[in-house]
Amino acid sequence: MRRFVVLAALLTLTIAIYGQRPEPKLTTTAAFDASTIPPYRGDHPKVYSWIDAHQPQHLAALQRWLKQPSISAQSVGITEMASMLRDDLKSLGFKESEVVPTAGHPGVFGWYDAGAKKTLVVYLMYDVQPVEPEAWQVKPFDGALVDTALGKVVMARGAQNQKGPERAFFNTLESIIAVDGKLPINLLVIAEGEEELSSPHMPDLVAKYETRIKSSNAVGVFFPMSTQDPSGTVNLFLGVKGLVYFELEAKGDERGGPTRSEVHGSYRALIDSPVLRLTQAIASMTSPDGNTILVDHYYDSIRQPNDEEQRLYNAMLPSWTAHEGALREGLGAKKWIDNWTGVESLLHQLQDTTLNVDGIWGGYSGTGPKTILPHKATAKMDSRLVPDQTPEEALRLIRQHLNRHGFDDLEIRLLGGYPPAQSSVNAPMIRTGIGVYNKYKLAPAIAPRLAGSAPYYLFTQRLGLPMLAGGIGHGSGAHGPNEYLVIEPKAGSTVAGLAQIEKFYADLVYAFAE
């Protein structure tokens, strides 16, 4: 009887609660056609030849950046990497190049005066994620070259995210200047060393140069990125999800639990458990499978995909469907949530907010049993945000949820966050970029956003500029072990190697200048 009552109550609960979760839907079958945008007609053979002739030096420059650790979360190598970036700008002939102090890790600013009418704003990040060296097949800061099924790759932290593509772009700038004497467009570079910390001081950096940027006749913001997948398909992302990242901590206090240190586990009969409090609090935020967020109103501000987004999804779908199996395999996952495939998995990946536990710890984690009652437990958690969520509102709802469920004693420490950002596929800068892809017959699968996060809202919302995160080439393993960027693809591959990456950047720079 008791079991029946429990099941009936659970059913009621389930129906009451689960109605909240939005299911992203398409209402049109019309698809955006990137090939209708005219291909870029420019040709720069002297620059291409220079690039080919200097590949050893270019690879060495790229490895030089990768050998310099710059782990923002652990303050490893930050000063050295910021200086290296500043010095490289100076070597390229930037009129201004300086390390810019912030309340956290410094930024780097650069101004290249080409005497041109137009300016390209270049956003860079010089920091990388921490590493778990034991999981790597090479030392993560050796800049090692490794032969793989895809060809020769450079395997190192930052190879793909983001120092590899960024230094390749610098190699391009160096080559254009060597051939032409100068660049065809002014460059305004803003680099940060805290992207992997959720960019806490990027707003300060943008604010500092806001007036200069607004009076610079900027065509938009460019972020060098290798956007091909292993099959050579180009994926172009017009934006990013937002993020809110926080620590959630339960510890003994005046309401219960050990306050000073762990105590003998036998006192569990009399003393509350902060670890159990933390697991209860986290568990209260999701359905048992972890995939529906049960925070009241958390989904309220999320809108369905608009017409432009739907057209982009329809265009992406064949490529997504063809490659999602390889993506899943590459990630070591046997299935997506709820066995989604095709349009379902595509829409969920790019339209869904998430709740994730990046780490959890408390008490004894050594070998064998140790019978203690720990006095605190902590989790690192994040939520990816989609339009029109904001980090402020997401955090407010989570705090409100915890308070309403009796978890007001748990502390939330905000570690960073920003709203989502997006450029229109019809912005002139984006169309110019697509034209360059079309020159190489690499009409991109264009996504309205990346499932990852970056502070692009500063450019798209605050400065009102379009932003292109683009380029060719392929890498993977960002944030995990064995991160790589392909340098010399195997024969027959349509993945670009380093020289091709650099030539593509040259066309982009000339195209933006026109």
Next chain:
Amino acid sequence: MRRFVVLAALLTLTIAIYGQRPEPKLTTTAAFDASTIPPYRGDHPKVYSWIDAHQPQHLAALQRWLKQPSISAQSVGITEMASMLRDDLKSLGFKESEVVPTAGHPGVFGWYDAGAKKTLVVYLMYDVQPVEPEAWQVKPFDGALVDTALGKVVMARGAQNQKGPERAFFNTLESIIAVDGKLPINLLVIAEGEEELSSPHMPDLVAKYETRIKSSNAVGVFFPMSTQDPSGTVNLFLGVKGLVYFELEAKGDERGGPTRSEVHGSYRALIDSPVLRLTQAIASMTSPDGNTILVDHYYDSIRQPNDEEQRLYNAMLPSWTAHEGALREGLGAKKWIDNWTGVESLLHQLQDTTLNVDGIWGGYSGTGPKTILPHKATAKMDSRLVPDQTPEEALRLIRQHLNRHGFDDLEIRLLGGYPPAQSSVNAPMIRTGIGVYNKYKLAPAIAPRLAGSAPYYLFTQRLGLPMLAGGIGHGSGAHGPNEYLVIEPKAGSTVAGLAQIEKFYADLVYAFAE
């Protein structure tokens, strides 16, 4: 409206589920009176004098044991400590003394042939808990002497649990032999090096010597223990709770989640989170406050306190009530669960089963944010068992609960366990022990059991012997930092110092022999 439905459903759920938890109750006000047991009349002035005259040597011998690490969970110093114990038995004149291999850490066996009719079985543990050195005010394996508010103490891992009292007992044996030429009773020593691992091979050790013990005319089993609290009150425990200790692990598998390693956190939109699965599974086992176990039938086998237990509780109550504030303060807790006091806290501490998380870990726990989706998460968990629970049934119910709630993919790894154990206060050996306490006008507060756990069921249930875990003196900090045993109490204290501890043991040995 939705909120109303949710609240109504939650209320139904609460009523349906919470009925399970048993509230321990007393049905008599009669109290056991330890002072009615005649005090021990023996007097052994030559032995007492010898003990006083050799305190420097005795303290040095005790420190020698404490300086030898013997952390069973980490296999640190185990061989050395077992050898030291064997050699000390040999030095005392034990006819047999040997290190006894097991499938885990070895035991130590000793046989002292006094030519006496009676035999005392002595149970010892030579292992200690791991340490977190940064939380200690001294090095945990230095055997440091520290001046505290209680007087001079030896502060070291094992000072109280259990090498301090054990080596003090050896000092007593040495003194009796020095004065009398031999002990008044045969001794059969069984020591294990895995008590802190839940004694996985203690059953094998007992089985090996079962026939010898049964034919030895054993009066019972003795375990040296300092049982005074900081005020000098003696607490005598006639038994222990049982224990089941296990690891619970969620990881990516064919049903979802990353299977090989962590992946970039942005894929959380498509991939299940093993960390969230673990928190959901743990949370499903308790009420939101963590203190009511929601595992079906978990409380079914627990009986209310019987008449003997109730009389003991009634006798303990004044002392418990007077000292529970100091105990709570010593543990750094501001309140007990649900603000229990007096008889409620006493009964819950000794009559309740528990569910505890000793440790939890998964993903990134370093500085700052790292956005990953971890591929596994693990918790160490234990449950203390009271009559008539068994570890086998407790584990079966937990597995069944997880399976019924859809967590059949989570792995349980059993690390150890045993049932509770208890001797009757009316057993001759226990009455003899109480008589020695009465000689010193330290009529003990007698508890039917300790809230901690030990494999005493092997003696009480398997061998059918009474067991006395007794002695005087005070220590604290077992399993936590700054563990200590008082060596020289401050003036005016009724806490016994090392010399008094040893004299008390001498009386006990003579009393058992009579």
